[in-house]
Amino acid sequence: MLFRQLFDPETSTYTYLIADPATKFAVLVDPVLEQVERDRRLLNELGLTLKFCLETHIHADHITGTAKLRELTGCQGIVPENAQVACADRLIKDKEVLEVGSVRIEAIATPGHTDSHMAYLVNSTHLLTGDALLIRGCGRTDFQSGNAEAMYDSITQRLFALPDETLVYPGHDYRGHTVSTIGEEKLWNPRLAGRDRNEFVQLMANLNLPDPKKIMEAVPANQRCGSVAA
Template identity: 50%
Template sequence: MNQTQLFDPASHSYTYILFDEATREALILDPVAEQLQRDLDTVARLNLKLKWAVETHAHADHITSAAKLAEMTGARLAAPAGCGVATAAVQLGDGDVLSFGRESLRVLHTPGHTAGSVCFYWERKSVEEEEIPTELTALPLGHEMRPDLRQDERHVFTGDTLLIGGCGRTDFQSGSAEQLYDSITQVLFALPNDTIVWPGHDYNERTQSTIGLEKATNPRIAGKSRAEFVALMAQLDLPKPQRIDEAVPANQRSGLGAPAPAGAQDDSPTPADGYAGDISPQAAYRWMTGGQAVLVDVRTDAEREWVGFVPGARVAAWKQWPGMALNPDFDAQLREAAAEGQPVMLLCRSGVRSVPAAQRATELGLTAYNILGGFEGAPDANAQRNHQNGWRHAGLPWRQN
């Protein structure tokens, strides 16, 4: 495996791109929204296929770019099961394994900074020397990257659980000093002393440490009892992270915005020809969760499988592959979705296919609404979706398979 360590100076955050030299399959860990283009350029420069976009926890100091990376590269989203990242296709638990090419990371559940925080452990496999391509050293890399071809056998990516000479705070977002002490001393410090520690942050331009060094010298925890550590953490009196109120809700949606605001709102549909009317994604979500109408996804099976879906939505594809032919079972599937006589709200990719689908539903005697912007929204000036409108842009619940 080869790891590239990248730094965001605004949040003092490290992002890691890990890849298998043979297959070029890659994983990105803790990406930062403001560094999206940098990370895409790195993936392209190293000729990688991004397989996973992964989080160590739901961050409070920056917003992730995981969902945008998934959309633009085909990567799958993975996040700790206890962090409420509902958009992640894979909810990670202790002992789970993420594979990319011949390489894999093992999940270590390390609660404390947050209840769901995890670290990732990697151990080098025995490979023939000729399997490590020497041409990597000739790649035109930027100054912020360096391929690490050293033969260190063990590595752990610790997120905010264990830092160099420090650890994550425990005074907000389900934090627990008691749990953090146990996670560090019983899980991370149980790793071999020569394990390389790759932290999620550093504020003093340090890049790595080892388990043995942190055991011996980390002022937060070295030589301290559990009670002493808990008392120390209680006395830190740190300021509230500046971006926590926007960052945590956005990160629980893999970076695609905060949840729709609560409170009284105008859910009145816009009149339309041939069906009951057009409604916003936010109104559709409120009607769905309030039991006022049934949300029906009219996209193809492939779109739901590879792009994402709305939990709780019913399915009645308007068209299907191959050839995007009209679905002969649409009428039956739609009637089944509306079996209890409720109105239906139809969701497609950008609010185009759902219009004729809503008109057909009306012909069948149903009260039908079109959801404006669809799931991904209309393309912007750069032909990219999810930046202007639509379900995901609004930060409403969705999932990947």
């Protein structure tokens, strides 16, 4: 498996490039509009054919690059089922497996940050957690159909049920971390370690964070798969 972690410094967003070396078929997870040329150049350099753009959720902090990449490459856009999106080529359901050559990407429903959030387990080793579980943190639950109770259950019942050695690759990082493991996060994640469900809900209710800078433009654009004009 070819696996690359790519970073957008403006929004601290990670995009993941996953490909099968034999077929040269590739997937981009959570592409960012401003980084489309970077991503396309890398695909060309590696001789890859982009088959899918795969979203973990409808983002509020950046505009997805899916529409532009679909226009440039003919790839399909895939979003989680129940997301409020009319433009997707496909919807992906909990436990559904997306196969890209020999690469298997299993969808894991992880509502909480949004009500239709998905994590993706790649070849049973690499877990793309989107905005659910972050490295020593977790996504917000205070807007856009967020729900702290659902977030706690998603992380503790679905993600923490995976083997401790599973690699954790988040959708964002704001402190320079790139990868963790399920075992590490069980022990050292300050939002979750040693907290029961009620304590977690109370913590999340009192974060008092400002809205993402791009929320007013990003959410409606992402409901159009990244098309900036309706």
